Amino acid sequence: xxxxxVYNAEQTAALLDFPSLVATLAESVSEYAQGGINAPERxxxxxxxGGIMLSMPATAHDIAVxxxxxVVRENRARxxxxxxxxxxxYDGATGCPLFMLDGPTxxxxxxxxxxMLGLKTLxxxxxxxxxxxxxxxxxxxxxxxxxxxxPGLRTVIIGHAEGKAEALIAGHTHLPxxxxxxxxxxxxxxxxxxLTTSATPVYNAxxxxxxxxxxxxxxxxxxxxIGADTLSGSVLxxxxxxxxxxxxxxxxxxxxxxxxxxxxxDALRQGPAAGQPMVFKSVGxxxxxxxxxxxxxxNGAAQSE
Numbered sequence: 001x002x003x004x005x006v007y008n009a010e011q012t013a014a015l016l017d018f019p020s021l022v023a024t025l026a027e028s029v030s031e032y033a034q035g036g037i038n039a040p041e042r043x044x045x046x047x048x049x050g051g052i053m054l055s056m057p058a059t060a061h062d063i064a065v066x067x068x069x070x071v072v073r074e075n076r077a078r079x080x081x082x083x084x085x086x087x088x089x090y091d092g093a094t095g096c097p098l099f100m101l102d103g104p105t106x107x108x109x110x111x112x113x114x115x116m117l118g119l120k121t122l123x124x125x126x127x128x129x130x131x132x133x134x135x136x137x138x139x140x141x142x143x144x145x146x147x148x149x150x151p152g153l154r155t156v157i158i159g160h161a162e163g164k165a166e167a168l169i170a171g172h173t174h175l176p177x178x179x180x181x182x183x184x185x186x187x188x189x190x191x192x193x194x195l196t197t198s199a200t201p202v203y204n205a206x207x208x209x210x211x212x213x214x215x216x217x218x219x220x221x222x223x224x225x226i227g228a229d230t231l232s233g234s235v236l237x238x239x240x241x242x243x244x245x246x247x248x249x250x251x252x253x254x255x256x257x258x259x260x261x262x263x264x265x266d267a268l269r270q271g272p273a274a275g276q277p278m279v280f281k282s283v284g285x286x287x288x289x290x291x292x293x294x295x296x297x298x299n300g301a302a303q304s305e
Contacts, residue, residue, distance in 0.1 A: 003303060005099045006086075012102040013109065015296040018148040021113040022120070024298070026268060028084065028291035029117070029239070033265035034058060039286040054085075058286035063297065064090040067289045069103040083107075089293040090303070099301045101293065108141035110288040114239050115214050116145050118190060118264060118280035122237065122272045123212045124239070127191045131156045131182075133202050134195030135164040136214055140172070142193060147175040154178045156186060160196065194218075194225035201226055201250075207233030207277030215281045218249035226279060228254040235273040236261045240285040247283040251270055 007015060021243065031037050039058040046052050051072035058065050069085030076082055085103030090096060130146060130153060132139050139157070146153055155177045159165035166179035173178065185192065185203075190210060196217040198200055203213065206229025213234070218225045231254045238244040241263050244251060251261065262273075264280070272278060293301075 006096045007099065007101050007296075007301065009102040010107045012296070013075070015101070015299045015301050016106070016109045016113075016292055017299065018109070018113055018116065018145050020299060021109060021292060021295045022117050022149070025110065025113055025117050025288060025291045025297045028287060028294065029265050029268060031060065032240075032285075032287040032288075033222060033263060037290060039290070041246070042286065047072070056286035058290040060092055060290060062092045063290060063293055064092055064095070065286065065290045065293045066090075067103055067106065067286060069107070087289055087293060088235050089297070098293075098297070101296060101301070102188065104137075106289055106292045107284075108137060109145075110237040110291060110292045111138060111216060111282065111284055112141040112145035113195060113279075114264075114282050114284070114288055115142060115216060116149055118214055118237065118239070118267075118282065119212065120149075120179040121267045122278050122280055123191065124272060124274070126150065127153060129154045129156065129186060129189045130191040130193065131158060131185050131189045132193050132195055133158045134217060135159040135168045136195065138195040139168060141170050142195060142216075143168075143175060143177065143179075147177050151176040152178065154180070156180050156182050156189065157177060158182055158185070160198075160202075196225055197223060198225050199223055201228075201230075203227065204229045206230070207279075209275055209277050211277070213277075213279045215248075215279065219247050219283055221225070221249050221252045223249035224253040226250040226254075230277075234279040236279050236281070237264055237267055238262075238281045238283065239264045240283050240287075243285050244281060244283050248281050251281060273276040 056067040157165040
């Protein structure tokens with residue numbers, strides 16, 4: 001019997017450095033759009049005592065993955081993580097197991113990396129000032145991504161409660177970013193990234209061609225971080241057009257015409273809508289977890305005999 005390497009959170013992060021992960025995602029986005037990656041909708045199964053188990057498989061010619069994560073909000077009161085789970089990787093030809101990665105770390109890093117791919121593709125220039133609205137785990141992951149790809153960047157944090165932004169900054173002073181807390185968005189901000197679970201918009205300014213909006217947090221139909229005023233004046237993009245029809249709460253609540261929503265793959269192949277306001281919505285899918293496993297494999301993840 002062979003055993004497989006199981007990588008903890010720190011080891012998983014080391015295998016998923018952001019330059020490599022963004023590059024691998026760019027390749028996988030195109031492959032997924034062309035049908036080369038099979039990633040069905042995630043299955044959700046509730047625990048009898050509370051919590052939910054999320055199952056997200058994906059297969060491709062070279063590798064397959066199964067992300068199985070459990071979300072238990074009550075764990076906050078227990079003093080333990082609310083999200084736990086693993087990403088199992090398998091050989092695409094034989095189905096034999098290769099290795100296992102920490103599930104929450106994969107999710108955080110591939111989500112931030114998709115935002116970075118959208119930023120790089122749609123902004124088409126180096127950002128000068130990025131605003132993060134939100135102070136949770138995704139905000140932390142995006143700070144790691146920004147510091148890796150844009151060291152020295154002015155990064156403004158806006159939190160919903162007093163002291164939240166300052167606390168997030170205090171935990172990330174080691175990063176090569178110019179971090180500051182604020183209660184309002186600087187006029188010169190050229191990228192806004194929303195990272196909350198708000199049911200009402202946290203950003204609804206008039207669309208601007210010099211400002212890219214990236215929506216990450218609203219992953220259910222009942223959530224909406226970006227308002228209709230912004231969306232109606234913007235060219236709309238999304239990472240997963242099929243999944244977005246069920247999960248992109250911002251777009252769903254604004255009743256956008258899905259025939260006009262463009263995929264990230266379109267932007268990668270044809271270029272962005274230059275000179276126009278743009279919004280990029282990320283909902284995530286198992287294909288991005290598969291891309292993360294590919295990245296880990298390239299960076300040294302292996303099966304041990």
